[in-house]
Amino acid sequence: MEKIRLKNLYRSLRAKYPSVMDEDFKYIFARVFGSFSKIFLENPAVDKSEAQKIETIIHKHLEGRPLEYIFEVAEFFGFEFKIKEGIHIPKNTTEFLIERVLAFADEKMKIIDIGCGCGNVAIVIAKLTKAQVWAVDIDDRALKIAEENAKKHGVKIKIVKSNVFDAIFEKFDIIASNPPYVSTKEVLSKSVLMQNSASLFAGSEGLDVIKKIIQQAPLHLNKGGRIFLEIGYDQGQKVSEILFRNGFKNVKIHKDLGNIPRIAEAEF
Numbered sequence: 541m542e543k544i545r546l547k548n549l550y551r552s553l554r555a556k557y558p559s560v561m562d563e564d565f566k567y568i569f570a571r572v573f574g575s576f577s578k579i580f581l582e583n584p585a586v587d588k589s590e591a592q593k594i595e596t597i598i599h600k601h602l603e604g605r606p607l608e609y610i611f612e613v614a615e616f617f618g619f620e621f622k623i624k625e626g627i628h629i630p631k632n633t634t635e636f637l638i639e640r641v642l643a644f645a646d647e648k649m650k651i652i653d654i655g656c657g658c659g660n661v662a663i664v665i666a667k668l669t670k671a672q673v674w675a676v677d678i679d680d681r682a683l684k685i686a687e688e689n690a691k692k693h694g695v696k697i698k699i700v701k702s703n704v705f706d707a708i709f710e711k712f713d714i715i716a717s718n719p720p721y722v723s724t725k726e727v728l729s730k731s732v733l734m735q736n737s738a739s740l741f742a743g744s745e746g747l748d749v750i751k752k753i754i755q756q757a758p759l760h761l762n763k764g765g766r767i768f769l770e771i772g773y774d775q776g777q778k779v780s781e782i783l784f785r786n787g788f789k790n791v792k793i794h795k796d797l798g799n800i801p802r803i804a805e806a807e808f
Contacts (some may be wrong), residue, residue: 543585550579557598568597571611616660621689627682628657634718636796637770638664640803641716645669649713659686666695674698705756713762718770719749746772754782761808769804776801
């Protein structure tokens with residue numbers, strides 16, 4: 541079978557598909573060939589049939605399919621998680637949620653992640669704190685993937701099907717959540733809309749799920765416990781007001797490295 545040097549393959553396809561973002565192009569090659577550095581350091585000869593494989597992936601991506609769904613894997617906080625189409629894709633912005641939780645958590649605490657998706661938040665917290673962690677979601681598919689990811693990473697988390705706290709009857713030291721917070725008025729890209737809409741949209745203000753979590757949280761937090769919520773860039777003031785109205789104190793809105801309000805933290 542005819543061969544082609546990997547570097548030449550990369551350059552020819554890069555020129556053929558200029559609309560693909562450079563970081564996405566590198567990611568595709570790294571996923572298919574194991575390491576992007578291999579292209580320029582080792583520059584092995586590969587079958588020309590590999591070009592067709594790469595082009596098939598590029599075409600799917602250009603149609604709007606996220607690369608995480610194509611490869612069925614998502615990277616988060618330095619770890620890899622299995623993902624399936626329709627399951628919420630972990631985002632780098634949520635790593636800040638982990639950082640805020642880790643600043644308060646210890647191994648003696650009991651922690652719950654509301655809306656766990658593929659389990660990335662719960663699993664990372666469990667790995668890094670050794671605390672008792674619960675992962676909750678309403679989606680059976682997400683819970684199945686979360687269970688698989690927990691096994692993959694060798695952590696024990698309690699996985700429960702529940703709409704927020706509806707099926708939860710215990711108290712915790714920390715409530716963490718990256719809930720749906722997008723307004724139904726917002727226009728999102730096709731690739732984002734391929735995710736489960738229930739994991740994205742939360743009413744006209746994007747606050748429906750956040751309100752429910754905060755309103756139910758006092759029944760499920762130990763005294764002195766904390767709640768950590770990822771929020772939309774323009775929701776800080778309203779979320780703070782909701783927290784105060786429901787008995788929380790020491791409310792803080794943490795900004796991420798881009799100076800964007802990202803995490804609401806409060807003490808009960």
